[in-house]
Amino acid sequence: MKIAFYGSSLLSSYWNGAATYYRGILKALASHGYDITFYEPDAFDRQQHRDIDPPEWARSVVYPATREGLRSVLAQAAAADIVVKANGVGVFDQELLEGVIAQSRPDALKIYWDVDAAATLDEMRGAPSHPVIRALPDLDMVLTYGGGPPVVNAYTGFGAAACVPIYNALDPETHHPAPADPRFTADLGLLANRLPDRETRIEQFFLEPAAQLPDASFLLGGNGWHDKSMPANVRAIGHVGTADHNAFNCTPRAVLNVARDSMAHIGFSPATRVFEAAGAAACLITDAWEGIELFLIPNAEVLVARDGQDVAEHLEALTDDRARAIGQAALARVLAEHTYDLRGQQVHAIFQQHRQRLTEAA
Template identity: 55%
Template sequence: MRSHGLRIAFFGASLVSARWNGAVMYYRGLLKALHARGHQITFYEPALPERQRHRDLKVAPDWATVVVYSVEGTAGLERCLEEARDADVVVKASHVGFLDEWLDARVLELRSGRTQVVYWDLDAPVSLERMAGNPEDPFRALVPRYDRVFTLGGGDPVVLAYRDLGARECVPIYSAVDPDAHPPVGAEHRFDCDLALLDDRQPDLERRVESFFLRAADLLPDKRFLLGGEGWGERPRPVNVRYVGPVPLREHNALRCSARSVLDISRDGMARFGFSPAPRLFEAAGVGACLITDAWEGIELFLEPGRECLVAQDGLEVAEAVLCLTDDGVRDLGQAARRRVLAEHTYAHRAVRVEQALGLG
């Protein structure tokens, strides 16, 4: 493998569409930062109609070559695999959305003396709990065959669990912020509220949204709450919760800069394992939003509770935080969070970590 300027073939969900693709900003920020460090990126994604119809990047980025392959049979994907054979690093991400199990195994055929094959688990707590509950899970046998496993987070608990399954190496590559994509912007009246939550409805998130966000709204009937994201339209909610529907990526910064405070909630598995900050935590900090987050182990590695964010154990504590925030407190928390992520948690920082894990550092 070359010592620098790697050719990286990345099989993921989508680089050009955020539709039901929560990792899209993680993909973009990290791969853009790797390109800036001299690496050549080719991103292979399936032509799933729902995603391709709702592309938010109408033109492919200049920092990656995007190859969209047919989901009619396997011929298109086979051609991509053959093309990727010349790469220095081949990445198979979780949750591609088309023939995932098949592709998990097939990419391993590309391993050679000069080509590393990496599995990138974007949902490691869920994957590990699934495999722990099913000794016959087909991915268990594949884990030791990958050169290494990267994860979106999880810290030592995830690293140790993957090593117990035979992983040669497991390295968390945490979410971060792309300062170019998430700068502070002007507030917009349509997003005015006391507390905003921006996330798509998912089974392993809904209970926690009810506990932290909707419960807080119940407790504070005179405060204004705003909910954005896919899938919440039919969900019963308190009258002081305004649902604005799916919010395009280009409007995320305005929403976060308009809300008096922003809530970030971890999914069930992420909260249980800890050390799993979602991309939206850093994106909100990047624009200088006043952050309230649910409690999870390891938060202090990323933001300092009480100075750079507020941490709540339940909906009651979320309500207390909303009620007690002063104008100075909102400003100071937001500015401190922004300083911290720009100093330590950008995708430029994460790209260096990827290089080190691949043996370049």
């Protein structure tokens, strides 16, 4: 079966936190025999910051971020059995959504795949004519990379025929334990782009503990922090490509996850960074959000912080032995229950069930 997938970028993680998720899910689906083409616009300097070559498990089509480029790739939707529009492409999102619905065959499975459901739903609540609300009657399902029952209930309340969370996970071939790298030496590391709906939380959970612990070292990777005022013991190193994520996660004594405002509020939304860190057997400290125990056991496989004071206290109490024990327990858990192979099996089953229902209804 052919899948046409319209997303932000498969080839670059630059200002594109969904890259790891797309790669993991689509690689897993390819193992089930799906013929996948990923369409991504040439935008936001992502093609100048590619961190993988075009993979063998999916065709990559990079199109000009123009209306002519848009028309050229939308025309390809008619050849696909499954057509996916992901949110957050960043270029002609509304036109893409409307176009894939218009261009898809009547028998094609049409999916809106929301990799930022909490934020999308916030927009929808404030805009009764939101493009996604208008599109839902013509879509077969919504898939999300998090959100749990609150997101499922919200989407079905807006009229989605079905909504299923497909959570982030681990690809152990790409994210795994690695030797420490002196470039990333620190007591606490954080990988996070500077975004308006996460900056205040990063101040609270990362910069405030740094100010409280002047003798500890803090490492911040990600775009946009170059002009941010920070304590002297924080070292900001800019964008860290996915090839360096394993070393980044394995080198500091602990690494931190900080959810965006909307995801922290709605819960059940583990970021890709959670599974990348666990896959590297890193000792992870995460901000508190509902549902964390579905993925990692607090105090055994992850340390949970309600605020910056908790982060500081975790760091002060954390011995090397305990950090290693937490990291190894997290690695065992995600390998057993949270790999992209398992997520791919879940999505494959969803696709098969939909096809079976169409056959029975014919």
